[in-house]
Each structure stands twice: as structure tokens, then as C-alpha cells.
Amino acid sequence: MRPTVRFIHTADLHLDRPFKGIQRVSPSIYEAIKNSTFIALERLINLAIDEQVDFVLFVGDIFDQVYPSLYAEVRFKQLLHKLSEKEITSYISFGNHDYNQTIKQHFSDIEHCHVFSRQKVTSFYYQRNQEPLVRIHGFSYEERAVKENMATEFKYADHVPYHIGMLHGSAGGYEEHAPYAPFQLQQLKDAGFDYWALGHIHKRLTLSENPFVVYPGNIQGGSKKETGEKGCYIVELTDTTTTLTFHPLQVLKFVNVDIAVDEMTSFSQLYSILLENIPESQEKTLYTITLKNVTANLFQGDAYTDIEDIINVFNEGQINREDWSYIIDIKLNVHAEKNKTVNDPFLKTLGENINTDLLNESKGSLWRHQRARHFLDELTTEEEIEIEEEALAVVKAILVGEEINENN
Known part of the structure; x- marks a missing residue:
């Protein structure tokens, strides 16, 4: 019988987002808008600590731009350190907005932090009691426009209890965002994984429940096109069930x-x-x-x-x-x-x-x-x-x- 695993699935933080098209705001309200993505991220980190999850999956577009501000870089790393101090592991991939980040900055000084550094699917093991419990597969963008179907590179390789895929890309039939790393849902379902953590689409979508294939949406709306509650999922995997609980984070x-x-x-x-x-x-x-x-x-x-x-x-x-x-x-x-x-x-x-x-x-x-x-x-x-x-x-x-x- 497989032990229970609990983790947070988040994507599309878009730190440093300029909030395009917003006018008529006073300086104080502009500051609240500008800082909203950082506060939403702080809420996410505090949620992970309060709920004592095993790990956090960050599935692409951590930053809104390929050259983020130093402030955004430092704040993100500070919060990763905060997770690390509680022995909560983080797994990070970068997307089309913040491609090639592992060339520009380094995360090696952060314990319990794993970064997918290549535009090729690789994997990390999450261990419990020094035994592999979850194999987490993913990749990061090295160029802005990844046109190939990366889903074909995800392979069920061994008999670790759980397999999770992290994929920042566009599902067939959901091309409201630029069609990067396009894939077909059936390809993911056929891979034999227990959970697919998606990113890129800024709204909550569950494409499948067997297995769960999920877009969590972004953590903070950035324009009038992105309405309603924004946040992340806490996911619980057991031997027989998968449970998702949405937690709003928006400021x-x-x-x-x-x-x-x-x-x-x-x-x-x-x-x-x-x-x-x-x-x-x-x-x-x-x-x-x-x-x-x-x-x-x-x-x-x-x-x-x-x-x-x-x-x-x-x-x-x-x-x-x-x-x-x-x-x-x-x-x-x-x-x-x-x-x-x-x-x-x-x-x-x-x-x-x-x-x-x-x-x-x-x-x-x-x-x-x-x-x-x-x-x-x-x-x-x-x-x-x-x-x-x-x-x-x-x-x-x-x-x-x-x-x-x-x-x-």
C-alpha cells in the first residue's frame, strides 16, 4: 500500500508583471497592484508551511519577463529559503516568459530546492525515510517559443510509488494562450503517471480525473481578462484516491x-x-x-x-x-x-x-x-x-x- 503524499501545485506566478492597461489609479492603489503578485506568493509559502506539505511544484513562468528585476529574484529566493528551513522541498521549472533562467541565476545555495535546467525532460526523486517515494519529471524552456511536443519525452521509467509530470504548455483545444509545448490530452493519460501538474493557462482547468491533469491557473489576476479567485491546489495522493483542494491567494x-x-x-x-x-x-x-x-x-x-x-x-x-x-x-x-x-x-x-x-x-x-x-x-x-x-x-x-x- 502506497503512503500518502501531500503537495502544492502552482504555476504562472508572473512576478514583476506590469499589469498592462490599468489606468486612473492613485499612487497608493498602484503600489497595492504592483506588489500583489509578491504578496500572493508569500501567502502560498505560508500555506505550504501551515499545511506541512511534502513539497511545492512551481510549473513555469515564475517571472513575467526573461530579465526580471533584482527585487523579484531576491524575494523569490528568500521565500524558497523559508520553505527550505521547514524542510519542504521545491521543484521549479521555467516557461516561455522566463526562459533560460538557469543560465542567468543560480539556486544551488538553497537546500531542498531542485530546478529543471534543460529543455529536455529529466527527473528528481522525492524521498521519505531515505527511500524514493515520488519521481517528478519536468523541463524548463531554454527559448521563448518551444514548438515541439514535449509530452513524448515523459517516460514511466521505474517502480517508484508515484510519478508526477510538470508540463508548462498548451493542451490541444485550449489554445487561448500561445501554443507552446503543445500536447494532446491522451498522450498524458497514456503515460501512466499519477498526476500531471500543468502551467501556462491562466484559469483553473481539470482536463482529466483519471489521472488528474490540472491547470491551477495563476496566483494573482493581472488584467480584466483574468477575473475571479486565483490561487493554488493542495493535492493529496493516496494508494486509491487523488484529492484536490483549491486555496485562493489573490490580493x-x-x-x-x-x-x-x-x-x-x-x-x-x-x-x-x-x-x-x-x-x-x-x-x-x-x-x-x-x-x-x-x-x-x-x-x-x-x-x-x-x-x-x-x-x-x-x-x-x-x-x-x-x-x-x-x-x-x-x-x-x-x-x-x-x-x-x-x-x-x-x-x-x-x-x-x-x-x-x-x-x-x-x-x-x-x-x-x-x-x-x-x-x-x-x-x-x-x-x-x-x-x-x-x-x-x-x-x-x-x-x-x-x-x-x-x-x-
Whole structure:
């Protein structure tokens, strides 16, 4: 009968993440955002110690950049030392964001710390009572874009009680992130391992339960695309069962909220609407608001300046709170049915020419800017379509707004 093993599975810490696209924040709130990944990591280390786990698996993208700050390097190693002092072993691999790290820095001074240093699958043994109990297989990226299927290199090699695979890569059918180290789920299931610890996808996904093949997501959301709770799993392997327990670690949450404003006649009403729809927060929260069913008559005057003013007023009221609710963006969803359809050649031509090519031309100079591009997330196809549709709806609303008002 195999003895019980308990460990933490974490990935995608992204220390030093710049939190792209977040604007309108006060210095104190910016500091809270900037430090959030480090605090989330401290929570993870304290959890490992409190729960007395056997080891911690760090599955790639420890750092957000290939050249992390000295602060990030030192803080990470300090926390590894803290684990080591409690005789908790750490196993570390690096991913596409922080590839080639073992050339740039060294971990040999940290006891009970094992680093996968090559872009080739190797393994370490976790021992108990001087006997091998778990064989942990993994690899680190030596280049940013690993295109080959690394899953074929994972081999069940001996009769150690447990085998675990650490793989930072993209599962077939889940290509929302760059398709690095791509693999097919069946390849992992056929390997004969007891658990697959994945990284790279920033959301929790369990691809299989026999054996468990798991993405834990990242430990701290980094943009409005990464909403909800973020954290790690404590995994318990026994002779007959595998149990996963999720532990939230995030310091702040990203939340997307839709608010219907069918009856709103002026943006001067928006402040009270926001107060009604954004609850008193029990934790630091960054909101992206989508105003649904915005009508054409709201576009008289400088509507976007009005919205900006309302955001500033709301956010100023949050600065001195311990647990704040901060608005980072308000998007408009224009109600198509309440915007009079205009069938004239100009609007038809306009709709045909607001397309991806025009969007790419408009954004090109900004994304190519040497400094600005480091603070921008590349737009997804869905976001580009959304921008095109909103732009056309807003233009139509402005052009026909007076006519709608006159018919009321």
C-alpha cells in the first residue's frame, strides 16, 4: 500500500508583471497592484508551511519577463529559503516568459530546492525515510517559443510509488494562450503517471480525473481578462484516491459587471447607478463595467468626457478605504433596436470600412512604440470585433441622435 503524499501545485506566478492597461489609479492603489503578485506568493509559502506539505511544484513562468528585476529574484529566493528551513522541498521549472533562467541565476545555495535546467525532460526523486517515494519529471524552456511536443519525452521509467509530470504548455483545444509545448490530452493519460501538474493557462482547468491533469491557473489576476479567485491546489495522493483542494491567494480581484441603463437619459445619472450596482467590497477589487443598452440620445455633447469624470469621482471616493472598489474601464454597449436604422450610402460604406485592417492601421503606431508596447496586451480577435461593432454603433447613434430626439 502506497503512503500518502501531500503537495502544492502552482504555476504562472508572473512576478514583476506590469499589469498592462490599468489606468486612473492613485499612487497608493498602484503600489497595492504592483506588489500583489509578491504578496500572493508569500501567502502560498505560508500555506505550504501551515499545511506541512511534502513539497511545492512551481510549473513555469515564475517571472513575467526573461530579465526580471533584482527585487523579484531576491524575494523569490528568500521565500524558497523559508520553505527550505521547514524542510519542504521545491521543484521549479521555467516557461516561455522566463526562459533560460538557469543560465542567468543560480539556486544551488538553497537546500531542498531542485530546478529543471534543460529543455529536455529529466527527473528528481522525492524521498521519505531515505527511500524514493515520488519521481517528478519536468523541463524548463531554454527559448521563448518551444514548438515541439514535449509530452513524448515523459517516460514511466521505474517502480517508484508515484510519478508526477510538470508540463508548462498548451493542451490541444485550449489554445487561448500561445501554443507552446503543445500536447494532446491522451498522450498524458497514456503515460501512466499519477498526476500531471500543468502551467501556462491562466484559469483553473481539470482536463482529466483519471489521472488528474490540472491547470491551477495563476496566483494573482493581472488584467480584466483574468477575473475571479486565483490561487493554488493542495493535492493529496493516496494508494486509491487523488484529492484536490483549491486555496485562493489573490490580493485583489478583477471583476466584470454588466449594468442595464435602458432608462438612463443623461450621464449625470451614472454616478448613482454605479453606487447602486457596485457593492461595498470585502477585498480589493478592480471593476470593468459594461453599460448595456445605451441609447442614442446619450451621445449629445462630449459623452466620453462625462464618463471619464464620473469614473474619477467614483475612484476618488475609494482611495482611503482598506478594501476598495476601483473602476478601471467603462465600456458602452449601444442598443441597436433603439438606434434608428439609417439606410443611406454613407453609413453603408462606413460599416464596410470599419474593419480589422483599419483597426490595425489605427493601433499600429501605438503598439510599435518602443515604450508603450511594454504596457499593452495584444488585442484578441474577439476584442477587435467588439471594438469595431462599438465604434460603428456609436457613430450611428451620434449621426441619428437628433432625429430620434425630434421624433420623441
